[in-house]
Amino acid sequence: MSESAAGTRHQVFDVSVNMPSQTGGSKCYDDDGRLKRTGTVWTASAHIITAVIGSGVLSLAWATAQLGWVAGPTMLFLFSFVTYYTSSLLATCYRTGDPDTGKRNYTYMDAVRANLGGFQVKVCGAIQYMNLFGVAIGYTIAASISLMAIERSNCFHTKGDNSPCRVSSNPYMIAFGVVEIVFSQIPDFDQISWLSMLAAVMSFTYSSIGLGLGVAKVAENGKIRGSMTGISIGTVTGTTRVTETQKIWRSFQALGAIAFAYSYSLILIEIQDTIKSPPSEHKTMKKATLLSVIVTTIFYMFCGCFGYAAFGDLSPGNLLTGFGFFNPYWLLDIANAAIVIHLIGAYQVYCQPLFAFVEKTSAHYFPNSKFITKEISIPIPGFNRSLKLNLFRLVWRTIFVIITTVISMLMPFFNDVVGILGAFGFWPLTVYFPVEMYIVQMRIPKWSPRWICLQILSMACLIISIAAGVGSFAGVVTDLKVYKPFKTSY
Numbered sequence: 507m508s509e510s511a512a513g514t515r516h517q518v519f520d521v522s523v524n525m526p527s528q529t530g531g532s533k534c535y536d537d538d539g540r541l542k543r544t545g546t547v548w549t550a551s552a553h554i555i556t557a558v559i560g561s562g563v564l565s566l567a568w569a570t571a572q573l574g575w576v577a578g579p580t581m582l583f584l585f586s587f588v589t590y591y592t593s594s595l596l597a598t599c600y601r602t603g604d605p606d607t608g609k610r611n612y613t614y615m616d617a618v619r620a621n622l623g624g625f626q627v628k629v630c631g632a633i634q635y636m637n638l639f640g641v642a643i644g645y646t647i648a649a650s651i652s653l654m655a656i657e658r659s660n661c662f663h664t665k666g667d668n669s670p671c672r673v674s675s676n677p678y679m680i681a682f683g684v685v686e687i688v689f690s691q692i693p694d695f696d697q698i699s700w701l702s703m704l705a706a707v708m709s710f711t712y713s714s715i716g717l718g719l720g721v722a723k724v725a726e727n728g729k730i731r732g733s734m735t736g737i738s739i740g741t742v743t744g745t746t747r748v749t750e751t752q753k754i755w756r757s758f759q760a761l762g763a764i765a766f767a768y769s770y771s772l773i774l775i776e777i778q779d780t781i782k783s784p785p786s787e788h789k790t791m792k793k794a795t796l797l798s799v800i801v802t803t804i805f806y807m808f809c810g811c812f813g814y815a816a817f818g819d820l821s822p823g824n825l826l827t828g829f830g831f832f833n834p835y836w837l838l839d840i841a842n843a844a845i846v847i848h849l850i851g852a853y854q855v856y857c858q859p860l861f862a863f864v865e866k867t868s869a870h871y872f873p874n875s876k877f878i879t880k881e882i883s884i885p886i887p888g889f890n891r892s893l894k895l896n897l898f899r900l901v902w903r904t905i906f907v908i909i910t911t912v913i914s915m916l917m918p919f920f921n922d923v924v925g926i927l928g929a930f931g932f933w934p935l936t937v938y939f940p941v942e943m944y945i946v947q948m949r950i951p952k953w954s955p956r957w958i959c960l961q962i963l964s965m966a967c968l969i970i971s972i973a974a975g976v977g978s979f980a981g982v983v984t985d986l987k988v989y990k991p992f993k994t995s996y
Contacts, residue, residue: 545780549703550794551801553777556705556848556855558770558802563713564648564845566767566806567720567813569760571821572753574736575814581764582810586803588967589768590795592937595944596771597791600778602947606786613859614775614935621943630939631863634772637931638860639910642853644766644923646682646914649849652842653678659842663835676915682846683911689854690861690903693894705851708844713805715841720812731818741819746984758977759925761970766928767806771936776859861903868898917982925978933971937964 534542570578601608602620611617618630654673661671689701724730736757741748748756778791814821868878878898917923941960944950950957 543780543782545777545782545790547790547794547797550777550781550791551798552703552706553780553855554770554774554794554798555709555801556852558768558798563709563767563806563809564716565763565823566810567817567821568823569763570810570814571732571817571819572736572756572760574734575732576734577736577757578760578814579807579811581761582803582806585764585768586799586806588963589771589936590799591963592940593771593774593795593799594792596774596940597778597788597795599940599943599947600775600787600791605788605947610779611775612779613863614772614939615863617775617943618939621946622939626939626942630934633931633934635860635863637769637772637927637935638856640923640927640930641856642906642910643914643917644927645849645853645856646679646686646910647675647923649682649846650675650678650914652845652849653681655842656839659835659838679911679914682850683907685850686853686907687904689850690857690907691895691900692854692858693896693899701851701854705848705855708848708851710805712841712844712848713809715837715844717805717808717812719837720809720816723816724812727816730815732814733818737819752984755977755980758973759981760977762925762928762932762974762978764928765932765936765971765974766925768802769928769931769936771940772931773856773859857906861899861906864902865896865899868902925974925981929971929975929978932974933964933968937967 566582570582572578573581596617598605599611599617599621601610602617603609609620611620614634615627615631619627622630654675657673658671661673665671692701737748737753739748739750739753746752774791774795778787781787781790783790865878868875872878875898878896880896882895882897884895941964945957945960950960
């Protein structure tokens with residue numbers, strides 16, 4: 507490790523904890539003194555699929571509609587390839603030095619610190635945790651939209667498809683927040699495997715329903731809608747007519763939506779830290795990454811393409827809540843319920859690293875504070891185990907969920923938020939840091955052919971991220987013209 511990297515060991519972004527060493531042959535402890543990890547390629551895949559096949563899949567029909575039959579599927583494939591390739595690079599950096607026996611990095615920032623050090627640790631920390639915070643907001647918005655869709659679907663069923671059926675999003679955001687406050691008290695990442703498994707099943711459920719309804723709609727239409735170049739200028743969407751400038755912005759925003767749909771690199775190291783060895787963690791993680799990206803890309807291609815084929819230029823921003831479909835209403839209800847259950851789990855998968863960062867940093871600076879460090883055991887009637895409650899964890903995580911819920915109520919723009927998150931997090935977290943860490947880890951010489959290829963990949967993704975960010979912010983500006991805080995209804 508370089509001197510600058512070592513010097514940052516105790517900076518504010520340090521979230522690792524030094525553990526006492528155990529003997530190498532222990533059956534209960536790993537080589538770093540922590541309890542034996544139990545994760546496998548299947549649990550890692552479940553974590554990844556839970557994180558990847560989220561609310562982003564539902565905006566892919568809209569994204570494909572902006573780009574057309576040529577650019578849409580092409581960009582989906584390119585993003586999947588870049589995500590797999592850079593995730594494989596990042597998996598190699600889980601251990602510093604030797605990928606099989608080197609010192610473990612417990613978090614994404616630990617890996618950045620060990621390989622890059624210095625100022626880049628602070629930059630990475632700020633970007634990663636701002637992105638995690640933004641994802642919590644995006645998932646709250648998405649969950650409330652699905653809950654509203656259930657109520658509206660039932661309203662359309664009883665009152666007719668042309669009824670206004672206005673529904674406020676605020677009560678559903680509050681309800682989602684209350685549920686997340688409860689689940690946020692789960693102490694750490696290792697203890698939510700069951701929630702990830704359940705969420706992964708739910709993601710397959712609603713993605714399959716969306717795909718099935720898209721196929722049925724194409725069969726009903728008797729033709730495949732859409733064009734080679736995407737949405738036509740002059741198309742009326744909602745209350746606006748698409749102009750030449752808006753088409754450009756919407757195309758850029760579509761890139762952000764696709765980037766968001768593939769973003770999970772920011773929690774890859776945390777997922778990898780749950781995997782047992784042997785075999786080596788990076789080998790297991792690469793298998794899990796390949797399996798997960800193949801599965802998600804197949805789903806994304808089908809959902810995006812069949813959704814576009816069904817609705818053409820009028821593809822809704824959210825395939826299951828935009829009411830391109832009205833019937834069968836009970837199937838839509840099941841799909842949207844599955845979305846909500848999935849998002850409850852995905853919210854935790856993304857937020858646990860942020861929770862751990864704040865709690866471990868606080869414990870580092872205030873080691874003698876009972877409020878921060880003391881665990882209170884509460885017996886659970888009928889069970890042999892007791893619930894461990896930490897007052898700081900209870901207060902801080904509750905405040906965090908309340909803040910994300912309030913912000914969601916202030917800015918409930920699903921497609922715009924998704925695009926901004928994808929643009930903001932994709933290049934630095936999915937491409938730049940993994941590439942730079944891999945170059946250091948593998949000692950790739952500067953200006954060598956491999957170094958040049960990696961830098962070209964990084965620069966190309968930076969340009970795409972900037973374009974996506976500009977398009978998404980333009981969408982926010984457009985939405986704010988007709989927006990009233992806390993008054994949003996659909």
